[in-house]
Amino acid sequence: MSAVETRGITESMAGYLAGHPSLKYVFFGGKGGVGKTVMAGATAVWAADQGRRTLLASTNPVHSLSGLLGQNVFGKHTTVTGVPNLVALEIDTRDAIERSKRDIQDKIQWFLKFAEISTKADEFVESATMNPAFEESAMFENMIDLMFKDEYDVYVFDTAPTANARRLLGMSKVYSLWVGKMMKSREEAQGLRQLLSFTKKKESDPLMEYLVDFQKRMEHARELLTDAEKTAFFFVTLPEALPIAVITRFINWFTEFGIPVGGVLVNMRIDRGVVKVDSAEFVRNRLAMQDEHMQTVWQKFDGQVRAIVPLFDDEVRGTESLRRLARAVFTKETAAAT
Numbered sequence: 391m392s393a394v395e396t397r398g399i400t401e402s403m404a405g406y407l408a409g410h411p412s413l414k415y416v417f418f419g420g421k422g423g424v425g426k427t428v429m430a431g432a433t434a435v436w437a438a439d440q441g442r443r444t445l446l447a448s449t450n451p452v453h454s455l456s457g458l459l460g461q462n463v464f465g466k467h468t469t470v471t472g473v474p475n476l477v478a479l480e481i482d483t484r485d486a487i488e489r490s491k492r493d494i495q496d497k498i499q500w501f502l503k504f505a506e507i508s509t510k511a512d513e514f515v516e517s518a519t520m521n522p523a524f525e526e527s528a529m530f531e532n533m534i535d536l537m538f539k540d541e542y543d544v545y546v547f548d549t550a551p552t553a554n555a556r557r558l559l560g561m562s563k564v565y566s567l568w569v570g571k572m573m574k575s576r577e578e579a580q581g582l583r584q585l586l587s588f589t590k591k592k593e594s595d596p597l598m599e600y601l602v603d604f605q606k607r608m609e610h611a612r613e614l615l616t617d618a619e620k621t622a623f624f625f626v627t628l629p630e631a632l633p634i635a636v637i638t639r640f641i642n643w644f645t646e647f648g649i650p651v652g653g654v655l656v657n658m659r660i661d662r663g664v665v666k667v668d669s670a671e672f673v674r675n676r677l678a679m680q681d682e683h684m685q686t687v688w689q690k691f692d693g694q695v696r697a698i699v700p701l702f703d704d705e706v707r708g709t710e711s712l713r714r715l716a717r718a719v720f721t722k723e724t725a726a727a728t
């Protein structure tokens with residue numbers, strides 16, 4: 391590619407990884423359809439090929455890993471054929487949500503009994519779980535459960551396409567605040583109850599225990615997710631206006647939250663080498679459009695662009711295709727040749 395294009399990469403993806411040998415949790419974000427799933431897949435295959443036990447997991451309710459790998463990985467940890475160190479998993483969203491619902495139902499039932507309120511728990515459960523944020527928080531809990539189990543060397547998450555990813559993480563902070571408040575009022579209520587009761591013995595309080603445990607988990611998640619040695623979010627964009635605008639916002643949000651941004655991957659760049667003066671006008675125009683947006687990319691993401699990945703003449707499917715993509719993302723030579 392032209393000198394202009396490669397000049398902009400000050401630290402490649404390979405360079406970033408070499409500088410972060412303990413990197414363990416890798417996430418991909420960006421606008422819909424830009425290539426988050428294929429980048430996650432390529433990264434996972436690459437890490438596994440380096441001999442690291444890797445989990446490629448999708449927390450997105452609309453899964454595409456099975457399609458990408460040509461293998462059913464829904465609902466259970468599945469070894470990927472042809473990649474010995476790689477396990478893939480599409481989290482069963484419905485199952486996760488049902489479990490969370492049951493969990494919350496128990497807590498509410500206990501609480502109503504404790505507070506001597508004679509209302510059925512169902513109504514509370516319904517209103518608590520109808521909230522769209524409930525689904526997200528159930529997925530978030532699933533994700534951190536995977537992380538806490540610590541069964542793999544590397545975790546690559548294919549995140550949801552919209553603001554969900556950021557909200558999920560922002561939530562850990564909100565949770566902490568919320569739980570802190572809840573705990574305080576629970577302690578007060580508990581104190582009052584003990585004061586009013588004749589026996590001075592301390593009652594066990596499952597709701598309180600749950601809250602304390604929950605806060606601990608959230609704090610641990612926040613620690614992991616804000617640790618720049620262990621965690622990195624990569625943002626995928628196309629050399630086009632909208633996807634650039636989307637990741638600009640993401641990067642600002644994430645930086646604000648103290649979540650480590652690993653860098654930007656520019657995907658589907660048309661190979662200049664194959665476009666000639668007599669190429670179809672359509673292709674020449676698109677290349678010119680991309681050239682223009684690349685200027686914005688260099689301006690906005692100066693020092694953060696890790697790779698420029700070519701538009702292949704074929705969709706990315708199957709592990710061999712992911713290996714080819716991984717070469718384009720992780721090896722300097724291929725990236726520089728785009």
Ligand SMILES: Nc1ncnc2c1ncn2[C@@H]1O[C@H](COP(=O)(O)OP(=O)(O)OP(=O)(O)O)[C@@H](O)[C@H]1O
Pocket residue numbers: 420421422423424425426427428429454551657658659699700701702703704705706707
């Ligand atoms: N560099 C590339 N060259 C050719 N095709 C590509 C390239 N990158 C991605 N694709 C194809 O583009 C399509 C979208 O990619 P992918 O599913 O990874 O995007 P996504 O960001 O995960 O989308 P969603 O937001 O729907 O989850 C897929 O068909 C994929 O094979």
Ligand SMILES: [Mg+2]
Pocket residue numbers: 426427428454548
């Ligand atoms: Mg996807």
